[in-house]
Amino acid sequence: MPAAIHPKVIQKVRDPSYFGLKSGKTQKQAKPTPWVDVSDDDSLGKQNGLKRKNPNNMNGHHEPSANGHKKKKRRHSLLSDDGLQHNDANGAGQPKKHRINGAGPSTPQGSKAKAIAEQRQQLPIAKGRDALIEEIRKNDVTILLGETGSGKTTQVPQYILESGLAKNGMIAVTQPRKVAATSLAARVATEQNVPLGSLVGYAVRFDEKSSPETRIKYLTDGMIVRELMSDPLLSNYSVVIVDEAHERTLRTDLLIANLKKIQKARNNPSDPKGKGKAGLTNPLKIVIMSATLDAEKFSRFYHNAKILYVKGRQHPVKIYHCAESQLDYTDAAMRTFFQIHTDQPPGDVLIFLPGQEDIESLQKSIDLYAKQLPADKLEVLTCTMFAAQEHSQNNKAFLPTPPKTRKCILATNIAETSITIPGIKYVIDTGKCKEKQYLARVSGGGFDTLLTRDITKSSAMQRAGRAGREGKGVCFRLYTEDAFNGMALSAEPEILRCSLTASILNLKTLGQNLEELDLMDKPDSDSIASALKTLWLLGALDNHQKLTPDGRQMALFPLEPQYACAVVASKGYGCTSEVLDIVSVLSASSKLFIDISEQRDAVAEARRKFRHSYGDHLTVLNAVRAYREIAASENKHARREWCRKHFLNERTFLEARDIREQLVVTCNRVGIDATVSAKEDEDSIIKSIGHGLAGNSAFLQPDGSYKQTMGQTIVKVHPGSSLCDKKVPAIIYDELMYTNQIYARGVSSIPKSFFLSLSAFKQRKA
Numbered sequence: 140m141p142a143a144i145h146p147k148v149i150q151k152v153r154d155p156s157y158f159g160l161k162s163g164k165t166q167k168q169a170k171p172t173p174w175v176d177v178s179d180d181d182s183l184g185k186q187n188g189l190k191r192k193n194p195n196n197m198n199g200h201h202e203p204s205a206n207g208h209k210k211k212k213r214r215h216s217l218l219s220d221d222g223l224q225h226n227d228a229n230g231a232g233q234p235k236k237h238r239i240n241g242a243g244p245s246t247p248q249g250s251k252a253k254a255i256a257e258q259r260q261q262l263p264i265a266k267g268r269d270a271l272i273e274e275i276r277k278n279d280v281t282i283l284l285g286e287t288g289s290g291k292t293t294q295v296p297q298y299i300l301e302s303g304l305a306k307n308g309m310i311a312v313t314q315p316r317k318v319a320a321t322s323l324a325a326r327v328a329t330e331q332n333v334p335l336g337s338l339v340g341y342a343v344r345f346d347e348k349s350s351p352e353t354r355i356k357y358l359t360d361g362m363i364v365r366e367l368m369s370d371p372l373l374s375n376y377s378v379v380i381v382d383e384a385h386e387r388t389l390r391t392d393l394l395i396a397n398l399k400k401i402q403k404a405r406n407n408p409s410d411p412k413g414k415g416k417a418g419l420t421n422p423l424k425i426v427i428m429s430a431t432l433d434a435e436k437f438s439r440f441y442h443n444a445k446i447l448y449v450k451g452r453q454h455p456v457k458i459y460h461c462a463e464s465q466l467d468y469t470d471a472a473m474r475t476f477f478q479i480h481t482d483q484p485p486g487d488v489l490i491f492l493p494g495q496e497d498i499e500s501l502q503k504s505i506d507l508y509a510k511q512l513p514a515d516k517l518e519v520l521t522c523t524m525f526a527a528q529e530h531s532q533n534n535k536a537f538l539p540t541p542p543k544t545r546k547c548i549l550a551t552n553i554a555e556t557s558i559t560i561p562g563i564k565y566v567i568d569t570g571k572c573k574e575k576q577y578l579a580r581v582s583g584g585g586f587d588t589l590l591t592r593d594i595t596k597s598s599a600m601q602r603a604g605r606a607g608r609e610g611k612g613v614c615f616r617l618y619t620e621d622a623f624n625g626m627a628l629s630a631e632p633e634i635l636r637c638s639l640t641a642s643i644l645n646l647k648t649l650g651q652n653l654e655e656l657d658l659m660d661k662p663d664s665d666s667i668a669s670a671l672k673t674l675w676l677l678g679a680l681d682n683h684q685k686l687t688p689d690g691r692q693m694a695l696f697p698l699e700p701q702y703a704c705a706v707v708a709s710k711g712y713g714c715t716s717e718v719l720d721i722v723s724v725l726s727a728s729s730k731l732f733i734d735i736s737e738q739r740d741a742v743a744e745a746r747r748k749f750r751h752s753y754g755d756h757l758t759v760l761n762a763v764r765a766y767r768e769i770a771a772s773e774n775k776h777a778r779r780e781w782c783r784k785h786f787l788n789e790r791t792f793l794e795a796r797d798i799r800e801q802l803v804v805t806c807n808r809v810g811i812d813a814t815v816s817a818k819e820d821e822d823s824i825i826k827s828i829g830h831g832l833a834g835n836s837a838f839l840q841p842d843g844s845y846k847q848t849m850g851q852t853i854v855k856v857h858p859g860s861s862l863c864d865k866k867v868p869a870i871i872y873d874e875l876m877y878t879n880q881i882y883a884r885g886v887s888s889i890p891k892s893f894f895l896s897l898s899a900f901k902q903r904k905a
């Protein structure tokens with residue numbers, strides 16, 4: 140851990156030879172050279188398993204060598220090289236200037252715009268534009284494989300738009316991550332020279348920028364799965380592009396399965412659910428885009444769909460591996476950062492770390508040591524990017540670097556795919572990430588937990604790819620080449636390792652059963668059973684696994700099913716207003732209460748003011764109420780100061796306020812009066828929350844431990860909980876966290892008798 144970094148390191152940092160990176164005499168005196176250069180111009184292609192089959196081939200055919208692709212090469216087309224597939228069925232040799240709904244010119248004006256237009260022309264994919272469009276025109280499904288940086292994500296939607304292939308509907312481009320969806324939409328809007336939200340828009344959970352003019356919509360895979368609930372044939376879209384499909388997120392897999400069904404219905408007029416019945420005149424095109432070689436599987440799934448391959452990236456990335464494995468990756472990352480800072484030409488640095496804790500502690504260390512560097516060095520400006528951080532904070536990474544400064548971005552894998560962070564020239568890859576794992580059997584009750592693990596080859600390639608977006612780049616991998624060679628090609632699909640509760644609820648509203656869906660990989664029966672049990676416990680499913688009226692309402696809330704259930708239950712208890720206050724905060728991307736280890740006593744003192752004897756949920760409510768009072772009477776500055784003094788994250792309050800507004804809209808839609816308040820009736824509030832968290836509950840045992848009511852696991856109350864020092868007969872909790880023990884977080888006390896009132900518990904007992 141960086142906390143253990145010895146002060147001496149700073150002296151070593153000043154002496155670059157410590158790192159052994161510099162050639163020359165000093166290197167011999169220093170530690171063994173830690174880096175081995177494995178890259179050449181084609182390095183990324185090689186790591187991708189892409190070998191030059193015949194270097195003399197004028198078409199420059201690079202064929203994937205893995206996964207038995209050779210045998211099936213007939214189905215691969217190369218699009219990026221001259222002389223190949225320049226079919227021009229509609230005579231469109233050059234991109235058409237396409238005005239749609241008067242949304243403005245597609246070719247930007249001015250010098251910046253000219254530079255952008257030139258940059259677009261230079262992307263490897265630009266050479267294959269016509270052939271690509273022709274293939275998409277001819278085929279219902281196209282699998283597009285392209286190296287990172289070839290231009291897939293930004294260009295393909297624009298080509299489709301400009302070609303007129305999506306005349307009858309929008310083009311959806313799905314992304315696994317919010318930050319990618321929003322930043323790509325902004326970039327493509329700039330390339331089209333239109334304001335964001337007009338011709339080009341985006342939709343992510345709790346945030347949308349689009350209008351009736353929108354033709355290209357970047358959206359998270361979760362958002363399009365939600366759209367299915369109101370528009371099961373996705374009739375607003377002519378083309379759905381599934382980007383980063385190789386990541387195999389749970390929602391991408393559900394989307395891929397549904398697209399197959401939808402296409403059958405929409406493109407086949409004789410299908411009873413198709414053109415005739417739905418009256419749809421726009422067939423659906425599907426484009427699956429991926430940066431790895433796992434394309435055969437997608438192709439097989441879509442009846443041997445054609446695989447197209449775009450070779451090349453715009454700028455080379457030089458890759459160094461460590462000569463020895465590094466036990467302490469944060470320390471190694473810090474040393475590598477300062478080595479770059481002291482030795483290498485200007486250029487920003489992006490460091491990939493597994494999670495928030497590592498990011499925050501490394502940021503502190505870098506900030507601390509940067510202050511001690513000689514004044515003639517560039518200033519170091521650190522910023523962070525991780526999923527739990529508020530959107531606007533993450534977006535700070537995209538701001539231009541001030542003069543005489545080197546920006547250092549510390550990020551999780553949310554910065555790994557699709558995005559271009561301007562200024563990044565160096566990438567430091569620790570080789571670690573956090574992955575959600577569903578511990579179905581371990582706990583008996585089953586829960587998702589985040590485990591730190593080694594990344595995959597595909598992640599390593601994507602991470603390196605972030606360095607070569609605007610010019611030549613360098614990637615320092617804090618693991619050996621052997622370790623790289625031993626990595627799995629890509630991650631296990633999420634559907635095989637994550638909780639299925641929310642997905643099964645969504646599918647039920649579509650009248651679908653997960654077990655019957657034609658999926659690329661089938662989840663294990665334990666996980667399905669555990670999700671069905673949770674939904675039954677929430678009252679979302681009846682004894683025959685049919686969706687109940689309450690379940691239908693729950694599915695409409697963009698919330699975890701547990702919190703959606705609490706909102707629906709609040710109607711009966713007359714406390715919807717308070718429950719909305721609590722679940723909005725719990726659904727925000729960052730924590731409300733800030734913990735600063737160096738100020739532990741001050742933090743505890745401030746927290747005491749809000750502490751409620753029932754535990755963490757009502758403590759949150761107290762903080763919301765106090766903030767609301769301050770907000771009503773004080774100016775912005777005073778509000779901020781109040782939050783700082785009380786170690787509360789004001790951004791969480793602001794985000795929660797927006798979330799709450801959206802939840803109120805859903806409440807109105809389903810006939811729940813969001814203004815009904817329980818005032819001081821705290822029992823009602825906790826019972827409403829209890830309905831949602833009944834499956835996350837534990838009873839006190841004679842030995843003072845808590846045992847899950849729905850499993851055999853012994854859970855400990857997390858030290859950060861307001862119930863940490865107190866024993867109560869029964870608890871409910873928001874989540875379990877697995878470190879050296881299983882901890883319950885977000886804990887409240889609830890009367891044991893409450894469980895007797897739940898019909899699910901009664902039935903279980905019987």
Ligand SMILES: Nc1ncnc2c1ncn2[C@@H]1O[C@H](COP(=O)(O)OP(=O)(O)OP(=O)(O)O)[C@@H](O)[C@H]1O
Nearest residue numbers: 287288289290291292293294326557558559608609
């Ligand atoms: N926000 C941006 N600012 C500046 N340049 C950008 C931006 N987004 C994209 N680009 C440029 O466009 C190029 C292609 O980006 P694009 O995202 O389309 O590539 P890709 O093939 O989809 O790669 P990946 O899978 O890594 O996202 C980048 O390498 C970069 O040069």
